[in-house]
Amino acid sequence: MTLYSKIIGTGSYLPPKRVTNQDLADQLAAKGIETSDEWIVTRSGISARHYAEPEQKSSDLAVHAARNALDMAGMQPNDIDLIIVASSTPDFFGSFPSTACIVQRKLGITNNGAAVDVQAVCSGFVYAVSVADSFIKSGAHKNVLVIGAEVFSRILNFDDRGTCVLFGDGAGAIVMTASDTPGILATQLHADGRHADVLSIPGSMDGGAIAGSGFLYMDGPAVFKLAVSVLEKVAHEALDKAGMTSDQLDWLIPHQANIRIMNSTAKKLGMPPEKMVVTVDQHGNTSAASIPLALDIAMRDGRIQPGQNVMMEGVGGGFTWGAVLARM
Structure with missing residues (x-):
């Protein structure tokens, strides 16, 4: 029998602290930095974002999302034999122990299943789904928990209005x-390390301290140009693999980073705006968490129905990009 993988549960979590554009504008004004709700919305489509409390880590957000996904799937934690966590803000500097292992412990999983982190920044969830799909198809694992979880508020430079207004914290999860x-139905992944410097945290460990900067750096125009050039192409690559065309898509869920990039992608694919799931206005760019967050919201409000075809795609630092075509 040919094995396939299928998404049977989704979940998401946003920390309670909601920060509106006006809240952020007031905070920055106190430091002599000028911004406004209109300025942020016009450039990004973002109206609000959520920030984790000081004691909350990526694993805490991930566990909330994971439990919601497990509930929808009708599974218990010990039914999971592989956890893959996509995150650029892991619980521990140096990324070990992995956030996936911490999630495994916090969920109370004791079956000695595998747990691993993947790092592809905002493409992380797409990469993680592709890895999970391969493991399931090979027969190596049966039930996989895939999570995107981020606390980007910890790495934002609030003296840089061009980046600090764009990002937020959150988690999204699926059970495959x-x-x-x-x-x-198909996955397609790419990377081009020649553009590694356009989106990064340009710091490293040296003698137990950070050498360089521990804050996120982004060349906004360069990222925008790269994103709009690759998202349409990778979507068509995934469609070609599945023997499908864009008019067979019911929904497009792009990485929720910037509404202008999202609208451009939908237009190039010939998809009307009403077929694109948009949540960036309410939680900003949550990096690896953004696609599963949007997927879960659209599943739970009834927009996405069983049997429908969903294209999920993202771009991220590295420079990485990829797409997943799924039948729900």
Whole structure:
């Protein structure tokens, strides 16, 4: 029997602290930095974002999202035999122990299943789904918990209005399982390290301290140009793999980073705006968490129905990009 992988549960979590554009404008004004709700919305489509409390780590957000996904899937934590966490803001500097192992412990999983982190920044969730799909199809794992979780508020330079207004914290999760009918129809991943410097945290460990900067750096125009050039192409690559065309798509869920990039991608794919899931206005760019957050919201409000075709795609630092075509 041919094995396929299928998404059977989704979950998400946003920390309670909601920060509006006006809240942020007031905070920055106290430091002599000028911005406004209109300025932020016009450039990004973002109206608000959520920030984790000081004691909350990526794993805490991930666990909330994971439990919601497990509930929808009708599974218990010990049914999961592989956890993959995509995050650029892991619980520990140096990324070990992995956030996935911490999530495994906090969920109370004791079956000695595997747990691993992946790092592809805002493309992380797409990369993680592709890895999970391969593991399931190979027969190595049966039930996989894939999570994107971020606390980007910890790495933002609030003296830089061009980046600090764009990002937020949150987590999204899915449960994937082995199936005799196709669920994940195609995946396509890419990277181009020649553009590694356009989005990064340009710091490293030296003698137990950070050498360089521990804040996020982004060349906004360069990222925008790269994003609009690759998202349409990778979507078509995934469609070609599945033997499908864009008019067979029911929904587009792009990485929720910037509404202008998202609208450009939908237009190039010939998809009307009403077929694109948009949540960036309410939580900003949550990096690896943004696609599963949007997926869960659209699943729970009834927009996405069983049997529909969903294209999920993202771009991120590295420079990385990829797409997942799924039948729900």
